[in-house]
Amino acid sequence: MKMLLNLLMLLGLCSAWAAGVGFQVFDHPNDDGSGIDLKWEYAGADIYSIQIERKTGNEDFQVIATVDSGKNSFLDTNNISAGEIYDYRISILDADGQSLAQEVGRAIAKAQWFNTDKISLLIMAIILSGAIIFYIASARSGKDLYIRRISGLDSMEEAVGRATEMGKPILFVPGIMDLDDMQTIAGLTILGKLAQRTAEYDTKLLVPVSRSMVLSAARETVKESYMKAGRPDSYLPDSVFYLTDDQFGFVAGVDGIIIREKPAAIFLMGAFYAESLILAETGFTSGAIQTAGTAMPSQLPFFVAACDYTLIGEELFAASAYLSKDPHQLGSLKGQDVGKALFVIVLAVGIILEIAGVHFLKDFLIAH
Amino acid sequence: MKRRIPLLIAFFVGILVIVAEFIPHKPFGTLTGGLEDWFMIIAGFAIILGQMNLIKVHVLKIKHKLPNWQYFIVTIVSFAVMVIFGLFWGTEDNAGILGAGTSLVQSIGSKPFDYMFNNVYQHLSASMFSLLAFFIASAAYRAFIGRTTESNLLLIAAVLVMLGRTSLGSFLTGWLPDALSFLHLPNLAEFIMKYPNTAGQRAIMICAGLGIIGSSLRIILGIERSYLGGE
Numbered sequence: 001m002k003m004l005l006n007l008l009m010l011l012g013l014c015s016a017w018a019a020g021v022g023f024q025v026f027d028h029p030n031d032d033g034s035g036i037d038l039k040w041e042y043a044g045a046d047i048y049s050i051q052i053e054r055k056t057g058n059e060d061f062q063v064i065a066t067v068d069s070g071k072n073s074f075l076d077t078n079n080i081s082a083g084e085i086y087d088y089r090i091s092i093l094d095a096d097g098q099s100l101a102q103e104v105g106r107a108i109a110k111a112q113w114f115n116t117d118k119i120s121l122l123i124m125a126i127i128l129s130g131a132i133i134f135y136i137a138s139a140r141s142g143k144d145l146y147i148r149r150i151s152g153l154d155s156m157e158e159a160v161g162r163a164t165e166m167g168k169p170i171l172f173v174p175g176i177m178d179l180d181d182m183q184t185i186a187g188l189t190i191l192g193k194l195a196q197r198t199a200e201y202d203t204k205l206l207v208p209v210s211r212s213m214v215l216s217a218a219r220e221t222v223k224e225s226y227m228k229a230g231r232p233d234s235y236l237p238d239s240v241f242y243l244t245d246d247q248f249g250f251v252a253g254v255d256g257i258i259i260r261e262k263p264a265a266i267f268l269m270g271a272f273y274a275e276s277l278i279l280a281e282t283g284f285t286s287g288a289i290q291t292a293g294t295a296m297p298s299q300l301p302f303f304v305a306a307c308d309y310t311l312i313g314e315e316l317f318a319a320s321a322y323l324s325k326d327p328h329q330l331g332s333l334k335g336q337d338v339g340k341a342l343f344v345i346v347l348a349v350g351i352i353l354e355i356a357g358v359h360f361l362k363d364f365l366i367a368h
Numbered sequence: 369m370k371r372r373i374p375l376l377i378a379f380f381v382g383i384l385v386i387v388a389e390f391i392p393h394k395p396f397g398t399l400t401g402g403l404e405d406w407f408m409i410i411a412g413f414a415i416i417l418g419q420m421n422l423i424k425v426h427v428l429k430i431k432h433k434l435p436n437w438q439y440f441i442v443t444i445v446s447f448a449v450m451v452i453f454g455l456f457w458g459t460e461d462n463a464g465i466l467g468a469g470t471s472l473v474q475s476i477g478s479k480p481f482d483y484m485f486n487n488v489y490q491h492l493s494a495s496m497f498s499l500l501a502f503f504i505a506s507a508a509y510r511a512f513i514g515r516t517t518e519s520n521l522l523l524i525a526a527v528l529v530m531l532g533r534t535s536l537g538s539f540l541t542g543w544l545p546d547a548l549s550f551l552h553l554p555n556l557a558e559f560i561m562k563y564p565n566t567a568g569q570r571a572i573m574i575c576a577g578l579g580i581i582g583s584s585l586r587i588i589l590g591i592e593r594s595y596l597g598g599e
Contacts, residue, residue: 182584248492
């Protein structure tokens with residue numbers, strides 16, 4: 001019996017149930033061994049609060065929490081180490097602090113090697129990555145891939161041509177977020193292509209940034225583009241410059257540049273928040289041709305209203321592949337389309353099942 | 369070699385972060401948090417780079433008396449004043465080189481840095497933000513001019529939502545019987561925001577999510593190299 005108890009404990013399934021208090025203590029699932037779950041049931045009427053005590057080894061029990069009577073579970077994450085055995089004592093207290101019932105339980109904290117809550121995410125990621133890699137391989141074998149036109153990206157030539165004819169600069173803003181945002185990286189890849197064109201046409205390029213990390217990355221990108229275009233002498237390091245990390249300070253700075261420099265073309269590519277419309281409307285009043293791109297759904301309507309061209313969501317991320325015409329990159333776009341088709345099918349099936357009262361697909365897809 | 373090492377680092381770290389998403393066991397479980405800390409440390413040092421650039425660019429503009437050079441003096445002076453105030457008397461919770469500035473706090477109510485922050489910076493920032501109200505009006509005017517079917521639909525939806533969210537909406541349709549309560553303007557506005565609007569936003573978010581996965585894979589596999597200045 002003792003061996004069986006130890007075995008259950010090692011499996012993190014140990015529980016204790018008393019006649020009055022249903023008390024369960026078990027390892028918190030899908031974590032790194034830093035949590036123990038406690039659950040209890042008690043039907044008494046005079047219950048006021050629940051006192052939880054804990055001990056390890058030969059120590060005495062110490063109070064770790066007191067919770068309201070309405071609760072029936074507690075997650076202990078306070079100094080829990082994987083591999084340690086923890087004893088818990090739960091006391092049901094009345095309004096005077098008198099114990100109505102008491103129960104003990106034991107569990108061992110364990111770290112898991114796989115988060116079972118994320119099985120659906122793993123399956124989707126494997127299918128999606130598989131589709132993208134398959135189409136990249138197809139493109140490598142020379143298969144022709146059709147990619148629809150993206151007007152916002154085709155406008156780049158028009159914008160550079162216009163700026164060159166007017167003798168005015170091009171303004172590029174890579175959003176207000178740092179390099180850890182994928183939209184900023186997507187913005188920088190577009191900047192690279194744009195800088196190559198401005199180098200070829202010898203058009204002035206202005207890139208104000210709001211993050212220091214973006215400053216160094218944008219500078220490197222522009223410099224490389226000028227070198228690739230065979231015009232390293234035309235590269236001006238100060239064409240990429242830092243303004244401020246502050247959201248509205250940055251907006252004030254960029255608006256000032258738009259008013260003073262009157263750029264012929266403005267590109268707003270990256271992550272934007274409330275400043276999106278302030279920038280786009282200032283650009284509109286200055287008469288610049290404007291192209292914006294972001295994956296922030298709440299800011300897209302503003303860009304659509306104020307800009308000539310807008311890259312919506314995924315178009316921003318597709319820009320690099322679209323502009324490079326590199327078949328390997330285009331293959332990955334085709335793989336994304338398979339992902340979209342998959343999502344449509346799963347959504348349709350999910351809607352039908354939910355209407356029919358079958359919830360297993362929804363429950364399976366929910367990642368905790 | 370200059371390109372290969374960053375590509376290898378991107379591949380290795382990218383795969384590691386993906387794997388860590390599914391493995392809570394140490395060291396994978398704490399890996400993402402650790403990498404985020406690294407990023408914060410590097411970003412902290414990079415702030416110095418940004419400040420140096422700010423000073424250099426603006427001082428050069430003043431030195432060469434470029435058009436509107438006077439504005440750049442304001443930037444440099446503002447920057448210097450805030451740095452000096454912060455260094456000498458500290459901020460709300462931190463003492464500066466000259467101490468906590470107790471006498472200054474007694475005379476102006478707070479430390480010089482906080483005083484400037486609360487009484488100058490915050491008001492300037494709020495002024496900039498408040499411009500949004502006027503820009504929304506001008507952008508909405510252009511968006512709602514009924515030129516196409518889409519803009520007409522946008523105009524109708526916008527009017528319904530705007531009316532539905534004001535007391536006028538309730539007043540205008542409050543007399544409708546219960547059987548027609550779905551035509552009550554607040555209910556219509558709620559319906560538009562809850563279903564068509566949410567559906568559209570989620571569609572964009574799902575597609576953007578797929579785009580992020582595609583871009584990430586291109587970077588991890590080394591196909592996308594533009595961020596390194598390559599093709």
